Amino acid sequence: MDLMREIPMTEETNATRHQPCATVDEAILSRRSIRAFLSDPVEDETIREILTLASRAPSGTNTQPWKVHVVRGDVRNQLCDEIITAFIAGDQYSEEYAYAPDPWGEPYLARRRATGWGLYGTLGIEKGDKDKMKAQHARNFGFFDAPVGMFITIDRGLELGSWLDLGLFLQTLMLAARGRGLDTCPQQAFAGFHKIIQNRLAIPADEMVVCGVALGFADMSAPENHFSPGREPVELFARFVDDLATND
Numbered sequence: 001m002d003l004m005r006e007i008p009m010t011e012e013t014n015a016t017r018h019q020p021c022a023t024v025d026e027a028i029l030s031r032r033s034i035r036a037f038l039s040d041p042v043e044d045e046t047i048r049e050i051l052t053l054a055s056r057a058p059s060g061t062n063t064q065p066w067k068v069h070v071v072r073g074d075v076r077n078q079l080c081d082e083i084i085t086a087f088i089a090g091d092q093y094s095e096e097y098a099y100a101p102d103p104w105g106e107p108y109l110a111r112r113r114a115t116g117w118g119l120y121g122t123l124g125i126e127k128g129d130k131d132k133m134k135a136q137h138a139r140n141f142g143f144f145d146a147p148v149g150m151f152i153t154i155d156r157g158l159e160l161g162s163w164l165d166l167g168l169f170l171q172t173l174m175l176a177a178r179g180r181g182l183d184t185c186p187q188q189a190f191a192g193f194h195k196i197i198q199n200r201l202a203i204p205a206d207e208m209v210v211c212g213v214a215l216g217f218a219d220m221s222a223p224e225n226h227f228s229p230g231r232e233p234v235e236l237f238a239r240f241v242d243d244l245a246t247n248d
Contacts, residue, residue: 012225013220014217014221017220020179020180020181027175027179028175033184034185034214035225036218036219036225037143037147038145038216038217039147041072042148042182047070050182051173053172053173053179054172054173056172057171057173059165063165065158065166067153068150068153069201071149071151071201072149076143076147076148079149079197079200079201080141080143082200083190083193086196087137087138093192095191096191096208096209097210099191115229118227118229119224119227120136122227123223137189140187140189140190141189141190143185143187144214145216145219147216148214151201151203151211152209153209155207156207157206163210170211177215183218185213185214187211188211190209191209194209
């Protein structure tokens with residue numbers, strides 16, 4: 001497989017996308033945030049297999065700081081309806097942790113804008129169409145129709161290093177899903193409705209809601225699922241150091 005060439009997106013169908021990935025490279029290169037899922041169920045045993053593999057992610061001194069709360073069926077549907085209602089009403093939103101700097105600097109702002117407008121362009125949403133933008137954002141809170149939702153939490157007493165471990169867990173989870181022909185979407189947007197989630201799922205007060213994760217089979221008839229933002233070449237983010245700097 002040519003690692004310098006992106007996998008073509010426009011030729012994927014449900015039949016090809018739902019095939020298990022044959023290699024780790026294929027799972028990594030094909031993973032992207034999916035924003036439209038089929039209603040096809042995912043067996044609990046498959047979810048457990050994915051979580052078991054994800055638990056093999058590294059963590060400092062094997063602290064394993066992750067907790068996962070899985071919702072499906074009526075529980076998922078009722079919770080999503082409640083959060084969507086709150087979002088539309090502009091109610092109960094609050095942030096427990098700062099995800100983004102204020103303001104964003106470069107080159108990060110340009111990357112965000114390119115991704116946002118690339119996605120909206122795929123959906124036919126024009127700049128300034130706030131109603132359609134809000135409707136698309138609301139789809140977050142229905143897990144983009146995925147039949148399985150996960151809420152990832154972490155102990156409030158842990159520090160930044162454990163959040164690094166949590167990121168490793170999330171990536172491992174998403175790759176394990178691709179290995180089974182499934183897809184995911186990590187969703188920090190859910191954190192803003194942590195009060196509803198914590199209350200309705202009886203999550204202990206000493207746990208913080210970090211994000212949600214949608215899990216299911218991608219609907220490749222949806223145009224947004226063929227959008228995949230590019231990545232910077234290695235030369236722009238890595239340097240090979242051949243000599244130590246002097247202290248003059």
